[in-house]
Amino acid sequence: MTPEPEELAVSVGPDAVLRALADPHRRQILRLVQHAELPAGKIAARFDLTQQAVSQHLAVLKRAGLLAERREGTRRLYSLRSESLEPLRTLLDEFWPDALLRLKLSVEQAHPRTERRPP
Amino acid sequence: MTPEPEELAVSVGPDAVLRALADPHRRQILRLVQHAELPAGKIAARFDLTQQAVSQHLAVLKRAGLLAERREGTRRLYSLRSESLEPLRTLLDEFWPDALLRLKLSVEQAHPRTERRPP
DNA sequence: TACTTGTACAAGTTACTTCTTGTACAATAG
DNA sequence: CTATTGTACAAGAAGTAACTTGTACAAGTA
Numbered sequence: 001m002t003p004e005p006e007e008l009a010v011s012v013g014p015d016a017v018l019r020a021l022a023d024p025h026r027r028q029i030l031r032l033v034q035h036a037e038l039p040a041g042k043i044a045a046r047f048d049l050t051q052q053a054v055s056q057h058l059a060v061l062k063r064a065g066l067l068a069e070r071r072e073g074t075r076r077l078y079s080l081r082s083e084s085l086e087p088l089r090t091l092l093d094e095f096w097p098d099a100l101l102r103l104k105l106s107v108e109q110a111h112p113r114t115e116r117r118p119p
Numbered sequence: 120m121t122p123e124p125e126e127l128a129v130s131v132g133p134d135a136v137l138r139a140l141a142d143p144h145r146r147q148i149l150r151l152v153q154h155a156e157l158p159a160g161k162i163a164a165r166f167d168l169t170q171q172a173v174s175q176h177l178a179v180l181k182r183a184g185l186l187a188e189r190r191e192g193t194r195r196l197y198s199l200r201s202e203s204l205e206p207l208r209t210l211l212d213e214f215w216p217d218a219l220l221r222l223k224l225s226v227e228q229a230h231p232r233t234e235r236r237p238p
Numbered sequence: 239t240a241c242t243t244g245t246a247c248a249a250g251t252t253a254c255t256t257c258t259t260g261t262a263c264a265a266t267a268g
Numbered sequence: 269c270t271a272t273t274g275t276a277c278a279a280g281a282a283g284t285a286a287c288t289t290g291t292a293c294a295a296g297t298a
Binding site for chain 3: 039040041044051052055056058059073074075076
Binding site: 018019082092 | 133134137138140141142143146149150153199201204207208210211213214215216
């Protein structure tokens with residue numbers, strides 16, 4: 001009865017993203033995989049935590065949509081999915097003072113970076 | 120021995136801010152006080168929670184630097200301190216793909232919105 | 239086949255979060 | 269002074285998070 005397309009569930013909402021980011025270890029993981037895909041082991045090696053603990057952090061980040069996972073043989077390669085930061089940006093836009101918000105919107109309208117949702 | 124200037128401690132770091140924002144009730148509180156100061160009681164009245172629970176949320180938000188508190192008689196008036204979203208914006212900038220980051224920076228340089236910290 | 243490597247899953251512990259109920263206390267009104 | 273109102277503080281319950289150690293298992297290698 002779970003009709004979820006599994007890998008295609010893209011947006012997780014702001015809660016999961018914010019909670020995932022609220023941990024320093026996890027932010028560090030994101031920094032590591034921001035520019036290059038990295039296997040779980042190499043990531044774990046950078047921390048004073050057990051491999052399993054890091055694996056659990058990876059799972060949290062993945063559930064939040066912040067990590068892409070690619071399997072290659074026995075290894076799992078992780079990389080940042082920056083699209084999933086969108087809810088964070090939306091939140092920030094919502095609370096950022098109006099003056100700057102208006103400026104920002106005008107910039108984005110002048111240089112649209114992604115498809116518009118048609119109303 | 121705590122030489123803290125108390126009210127002047129402005130920046131709390133990304134952890135507290137992110138954790139504070141990771142709760143829907145607290146985000147709702149921020150929306151309520153975003154444009155107008157509100158007393159704790161009026162805020163509490165908007166939720167299906169006890170006054171005390173909301174008071175605790177207010178405390179979390181205040182510790183994160185996200186709320187200003189002004190006392191007026193017996194009431195406490197809260198309002199959003201949007202400066203404290205700065206760590207969030209920094210984080211977002213750090214992880215946002217380079218293309219958009221460069222655009223954003225160029226805009227901010229063209230229209231500086233706040234004083235520069237002199238080095 | 240059996241061994242090794244890379245990784246996740248499972249269960250348990252400890253600490254933290256979020257709520258509740260009960261209470262204290264400061265400011266004002268009578 | 270006494271009562272009322274607006275609010276925070278305190279303690280405890282229940283859930284969740286961040287670890288640990290132990291184990292399973294899939295993919296290669298001898």
